[in-house]
Amino acid sequence: EGRLDDSLPVAHYLPELAGSGFADASVRQVMDMTGEIAFSEDYTDPKSGIGAFSMALGITPRPAGYDGPGDLYAFLPHVAKAGAHGQRFTYRSAHTEVLAWIVARIEGKPFEQVLSERLWQPLGMEADADFLIDSAGTAFAAGGLNPVLRDMARFGEAMRLGGKFNGKQVIAPAVVE
Numbered sequence: 267e268g269r270l271d272d273s274l275p276v277a278h279y280l281p282e283l284a285g286s287g288f289a290d291a292s293v294r295q296v297m298d299m300t301g302e303i304a305f306s307e308d309y310t311d312p313k314s315g316i317g318a319f320s321m322a323l324g325i326t327p328r329p330a331g332y333d334g335p336g337d338l339y340a341f342l343p344h345v346a347k348a349g350a351h352g353q354r355f356t357y358r359s360a361h362t363e364v365l366a367w368i369v370a371r372i373e374g375k376p377f378e379q380v381l382s383e384r385l386w387q388p389l390g391m392e393a394d395a396d397f398l399i400d401s402a403g404t405a406f407a408a409g410g411l412n413p414v415l416r417d418m419a420r421f422g423e424a425m426r427l428g429g430k431f432n433g434k435q436v437i438a439p440a441v442v443e
């Protein structure tokens with residue numbers, strides 16, 4: 267649609283992240299998870315990036331006296347840069363959250379509404395899915411989607427069919443590939 271230039275830095279779309287490790291990463295680098303940020307996915311370490319992220323979201327217990335970020339958008343600006351962007355792929359949930367925020371910003375509506383309008387409804391899903399949300403009501407895009415099993419099967423079938431549902435291309439073939 268031409269509304270997103272993936273060569274631009276994240277801070278172009280999200281000035282709230284201008285002081286973060288995402289600021290000078292291109293949107294493409296975040297899409298490819300090659301943004302070098304100080305965020306570990308060590309789920310056994312409560313002090314890791316995902317541990318701190320989980321506390322900010324409120325999905326893991328916060329210790330007594332916790333004074334850190336209390337929601338997703340308050341957490342992301344605190345993620346620091348950890349090297350040169352674009353060097354290597356490293357899975358980091360925070361990248362997905364930044365992308366969901368960019369989508370919401372460009373569309374002018376919450377990420378979960380965009381997901382519903384652009385994928386869920388066109389793929390003929392039978393039921394509403396649940397999303398984990400933070401205290402501000404922001405959907406946890408990196409791991410908070412909870413659909414019913416039949417709709418997971420529908421999504422899998424659409425992927426098997428190259429992104430089609432009822433003969434209509436819903437997901438671009440390049441995305442499926």
